[in-house]
Amino acid sequence: EPEVTQTPSHQVTQMGQEVILRCVPISNHLYFYWYRQILGQKVEFLVSFYNNEISEKSEIFDDQFSVERPDGSNFTLKIRSTKLEDSAMYFCASSEALAGRTEAFFGQGTRLTVV
Amino acid sequence: QKEVEQNSGPLSVPEGAIASLNCTYSDRGSQSFFWYRQYSGKSPELIMFIYSNGDKEDGRFTAQLNKASQYVSLLIRDSQPSDSATYLCAVNRWGSQGNLIFGKGTKLSVKP
Numbered sequence: 001e002p003e004v005t006q007t008p009s010h011q012v013t014q015m016g017q018e019v020i021l022r023c024v025p026i027s028n029h030l031y032f033y034w035y036r037q038i039l040g041q042k043v044e045f046l047v048s049f050y051n052n053e054i055s056e057k058s059e060i061f062d063d064q065f066s067v068e069r070p071d072g073s074n075f076t077l078k079i080r081s082t083k084l085e086d087s088a089m090y091f092c093a094s095s096e097a098l099a100g101r102t103e104a105f106f107g108q109g110t111r112l113t114v115v
Numbered sequence: 116q117k118e119v120e121q122n123s124g125p126l127s128v129p130e131g132a133i134a135s136l137n138c139t140y141s142d143r144g145s146q147s148f149f150w151y152r153q154y155s156g157k158s159p160e161l162i163m164f165i166y167s168n169g170d171k172e173d174g175r176f177t178a179q180l181n182k183a184s185q186y187v188s189l190l191i192r193d194s195q196p197s198d199s200a201t202y203l204c205a206v207n208r209w210g211s212q213g214n215l216i217f218g219k220g221t222k223l224s225v226k227p
Contacts, residue, residue, distance in 0.1 A: 031213055033213055035215075041219070042203075042217045042218060042219040042220065043159060043203065043205075043215075043217040044217070045214045045215060045216065048212045048213040048214060050212070055212035055213065056211065056212035056213065056214050058214070091158055091159070095213065098211075098212065098213045103161050103164070104161070104213065104215065105161075106158040106159050106160070107158060108157065108158050109157075109158050
């Protein structure tokens with residue numbers, strides 16, 4: 001069964017460092033998303049991406065965040081200068097059509113720990 | 116502030132019983148409604164979605180939507196210990212580009 005794949009599963013980084021979280025969406029999906037979940041908190045939307053551009057972003061997705069689809073298969077989230085409060089589980093998701101009108105499939109997540 | 120509210124639980128039911136999970140949402144422009152299951156440390160997994168008022172059944176699961184009351188629920192019949200997880204309610208607004216707004220989740224424990 002096709003699945004969304006995320007790497008690494010766990011990333012530890014020092015405050016102020018840049019990190020790149022990687023995702024391989026399901027191959028025939030056109031819409032891509034990043035969500036995050038701080039430990040014990042709710043899942044929060046960060047950004048949606050379609051046709052090589054951001055379609056929607058939340059207030060959390062400020063200038064330190066960026067997304068890119070560098071090739072035909074990968075979808076990345078870059079955090080430029082990490083803060084302690086960026087520690088969270090980051091989920092990538094993809095869908096055939098807009099999530100909300102069809103199922104969004106979530107990857108297994110990358111646990112980011114900023115020390 | 117667009118919010119989705121759920122009772123955090125834990126909700127404890129005996130094996131074989133019906134578990135009832137509830138969710139309210141504040142934005143009347145919400146268009147579609149989702150129930151996800153999340154095991155501890157894992158990613159959300161879609162159980163079912165509902166768009167129209169009324170009931171929608173899928174196996175042991177029934178979603179109920181009442182847009183007038185801004186209320187959506189999930190019933191799990193014949194609950195099994197493997198159903199023990201956190202259940203997340205998510206809503207999507209009309210015009211949103213895939214932005215799902217999640218509740219904090221209700222933790223369900225099914226006792227053998």
